[in-house]
Amino acid sequence: MQWKNNLTRLLSIEYPVIQAPMLGVSTPEMAAAVSNQGGLGSLPVGGLSPQRTTELIQQTKQLTNKPFAVNLFAHSIPAIDQSTAEAMQAYLETVCLANQIPYTKLALNDLHFYSYKDQIDVLIQEKIPIVSFTFGILDDESIQSLKAAGCLLNGTATSVKEAELLTEKDIDIISVQGIEAGGHRGTFLTDDPLPMVGLMSLLPLIADRVSKPLLAAGGIHNGQTIKAAFDLGASGVQVGTAFIASPESVAIPAYKERLQRSSETDSVLTRSFSGRWARGISNTFMREIDKSGLSIPEYPIQNSLTTALRVAAQRQNNAEFTNMWAGQLASASEAKPAADIFRKLIAQTEALF
Amino acid sequence: MQWKNNLTRLLSIEYPVIQAPMLGVSTPEMAAAVSNQGGLGSLPVGGLSPQRTTELIQQTKQLTNKPFAVNLFAHSIPAIDQSTAEAMQAYLETVCLANQIPYTKLALNDLHFYSYKDQIDVLIQEKIPIVSFTFGILDDESIQSLKAAGCLLNGTATSVKEAELLTEKDIDIISVQGIEAGGHRGTFLTDDPLPMVGLMSLLPLIADRVSKPLLAAGGIHNGQTIKAAFDLGASGVQVGTAFIASPESVAIPAYKERLQRSSETDSVLTRSFSGRWARGISNTFMREIDKSGLSIPEYPIQNSLTTALRVAAQRQNNAEFTNMWAGQLASASEAKPAADIFRKLIAQTEALF
Numbered sequence: 001m002q003w004k005n006n007l008t009r010l011l012s013i014e015y016p017v018i019q020a021p022m023l024g025v026s027t028p029e030m031a032a033a034v035s036n037q038g039g040l041g042s043l044p045v046g047g048l049s050p051q052r053t054t055e056l057i058q059q060t061k062q063l064t065n066k067p068f069a070v071n072l073f074a075h076s077i078p079a080i081d082q083s084t085a086e087a088m089q090a091y092l093e094t095v096c097l098a099n100q101i102p103y104t105k106l107a108l109n110d111l112h113f114y115s116y117k118d119q120i121d122v123l124i125q126e127k128i129p130i131v132s133f134t135f136g137i138l139d140d141e142s143i144q145s146l147k148a149a150g151c152l153l154n155g156t157a158t159s160v161k162e163a164e165l166l167t168e169k170d171i172d173i174i175s176v177q178g179i180e181a182g183g184h185r186g187t188f189l190t191d192d193p194l195p196m197v198g199l200m201s202l203l204p205l206i207a208d209r210v211s212k213p214l215l216a217a218g219g220i221h222n223g224q225t226i227k228a229a230f231d232l233g234a235s236g237v238q239v240g241t242a243f244i245a246s247p248e249s250v251a252i253p254a255y256k257e258r259l260q261r262s263s264e265t266d267s268v269l270t271r272s273f274s275g276r277w278a279r280g281i282s283n284t285f286m287r288e289i290d291k292s293g294l295s296i297p298e299y300p301i302q303n304s305l306t307t308a309l310r311v312a313a314q315r316q317n318n319a320e321f322t323n324m325w326a327g328q329l330a331s332a333s334e335a336k337p338a339a340d341i342f343r344k345l346i347a348q349t350e351a352l353f
Numbered sequence: 354m355q356w357k358n359n360l361t362r363l364l365s366i367e368y369p370v371i372q373a374p375m376l377g378v379s380t381p382e383m384a385a386a387v388s389n390q391g392g393l394g395s396l397p398v399g400g401l402s403p404q405r406t407t408e409l410i411q412q413t414k415q416l417t418n419k420p421f422a423v424n425l426f427a428h429s430i431p432a433i434d435q436s437t438a439e440a441m442q443a444y445l446e447t448v449c450l451a452n453q454i455p456y457t458k459l460a461l462n463d464l465h466f467y468s469y470k471d472q473i474d475v476l477i478q479e480k481i482p483i484v485s486f487t488f489g490i491l492d493d494e495s496i497q498s499l500k501a502a503g504c505l506l507n508g509t510a511t512s513v514k515e516a517e518l519l520t521e522k523d524i525d526i527i528s529v530q531g532i533e534a535g536g537h538r539g540t541f542l543t544d545d546p547l548p549m550v551g552l553m554s555l556l557p558l559i560a561d562r563v564s565k566p567l568l569a570a571g572g573i574h575n576g577q578t579i580k581a582a583f584d585l586g587a588s589g590v591q592v593g594t595a596f597i598a599s600p601e602s603v604a605i606p607a608y609k610e611r612l613q614r615s616s617e618t619d620s621v622l623t624r625s626f627s628g629r630w631a632r633g634i635s636n637t638f639m640r641e642i643d644k645s646g647l648s649i650p651e652y653p654i655q656n657s658l659t660t661a662l663r664v665a666a667q668r669q670n671n672a673e674f675t676n677m678w679a680g681q682l683a684s685a686s687e688a689k690p691a692a693d694i695f696r697k698l699i700a701q702t703e704a705l706f
């Protein structure tokens with residue numbers, strides 16, 4: 001077992017540690033800090049406009065000349081069920097009123113969702129070396145265009161079947177997302193029931209069936225967990241939650257603070273904020289919406305419906321009404337510069353290999 | 354990191370591999386086979402009468418002169434809610450009739466539940482060297498009696514708080530049960546929400562806070578997973594599902610067969626069979642009871658109410674109406690003698706240390 005391996009060579013990086021893309025938390029500064037230290041930073045752009053995607057990529061490039069990954073959301077976009085969406089809007093208005101949060105009603109007819117397909121040309125133009133994705137598999141045309149441009153592809157699996165499907169599409173690298181992971185589940189084959197497989201079972205199962213390099217994702221936060229992931233068949237790891245309390249993160253102060261004093265049972269799975277299953281620290285909004293018994297519109301509809309509420313709550317530094325995505329090792333998140341967090345991980349790991 | 358360590362010395366065994374107690378699956382033959390190979394076999398007696406406990410212990414002693422553990426259920430016994438129990442009985446009768454399963458109605462007034470307290474004297478009399486328990490913590494008097502008799506105690510934790518509480522009570526060894534584990538969750542502090550922590554997060558968190566030897570439980574099935582558990586702070590492992598398809602197991606043939614062709618997403622958490630959360634392979638009964646919307650009586654009431662149904666289904670080799678407890682690596686269960694399964698595990702692990 002080698003710490004510097006096929007994956008570091010493939011990605012042209014020094015250490016097989018990837019900063020996980022965390023939309024709403026990660027920044028160009030975070031991605032650049034990790035890439036500059038010899039890891040792989042990730043810039044999340046899922047659902048953003050091509051213009052915003054270009055801006056963020058260019059900002060990152062100004063901060064590093066090392067490779068970094070850009071992360072897409074590869075879901076399909078469902079039709080809006082008008083009555084479910086209207087009932088949810090009415091409910092959100094009530095919640096805002098009752099909690100002194102300014103409410104901005106969205107005109108459902110004006111809703112526009114960008115697809116990852118709108119972003120492919122930007123990625124090719126900007127010569128992005130690694131494109132990662134989650135929530136699905138890119139369509140064949142996008143895969144071919146990116147591969148023809150010399151881009152490496154990194155998909156996300158939460159079950160053996162998903163990993164096998166990514167392999168069939170010849171995706172270069174597979175992130176294996178255990179149930180420990182914070183944020184959205186990458187699940188795309190079926191979420192009824194949602195695959196909730198621990199990394200300790202999922203990694204060896206996928207390593208047995210698939211010959212692509214694997215990244216372990218979920219709860220990775222120190223040398224021990226990195227070593228264990230390698231024992232189980234990973235060639236690299238993805239680290240997200242450990243970077244949330246860093247100054248390079250745009251998480252609000254209340255979220256950073258809650259994260260650090262949370263226990264392993266405080267983070268739970270919820271569809272409340274986005275319509276997609278995600279792991280985050282339990283708060284008032286999550287509990288209230290469960291109690292309401294309302295049907296939650298699918299992703300990305302619910303995500304758009306709750307945007308105004310979340311943005312307003314964030315302005316108030318109000319952790320009870322915005323998502324606080326976090327993995328089961330949230331408490332390991334330190335309020336230190338991303339580069340320091342990264343270097344500590346590397347030092348701990350090198351001592352074990 | 355040592356493969357033969359403080360735990361093997363403490364337990365006077367050769368290898369730190371414990372066969373997990375699986376009530377309804379494990380037998381004296383299974384426990385003896387593992388103990389005879391230098392591991393630690395476990396004899397589950399949770400909820401059994403003192404007389405039956407004695408018989409099983411004596412049967413095991415006839416098959417091995419090595420140490421083995423006896424496993425208790427340390428729950429408290431709730432009062433019966435008559436109307437919920439009657440509604441459940443009526444439902445179970447309908448299910449049996451609709452599925453050609455003989456139905457035997459239980460007289461609710463005749464229900465008797467044995468407590469682990471009824472079994473302590475037997476364990477002391479039989480000089481059992483290791484008593485493991487789950488679903489709670491033994492009361493102080495039982496702890497003192499067993500310790501005074503020279504017995505080592507092994508409790509089960511599914512969260513950091515539970516491990517800390519076991520440590521406060523000076524329990525000698527702690528089993529850390531990840532969400533990957535088959536069978537009943539050992540959870541005893543709160544199951545709302547149920548702690549669903551992956552071993553990869555739970556083990557290092559508990560290892561950080563607690564100085565007792567830890568056993569990793571959940572998904573452990575080969576050398577790799579044993580090595581990873583040791584990396585994360587375990588001094589030993591508990592292996593259950595891997596032994597279910599062995600000839601020493603009394604699982605019905607249909608259960609063994611389903612287990613071996615199941616995938617990691619086939620096993621789900623359910624309260625349907627016993628009133629306590631447990632992981633098992635999804636079947637018709639689990640799905641139907643969910644659909645019924647009926648309130649499920651607490652453990653052990655529901656367990657008693659479904660006993661006749663489960664026994665009758667087992668007689669028919671009908672896997673759809675009996676529990677098929679299984680961890681997330683159910684497919685690793687081989688139809689080989691327990692001794693062979695054990696020796697293979699040891700050989701794989703020794704090659705990695």
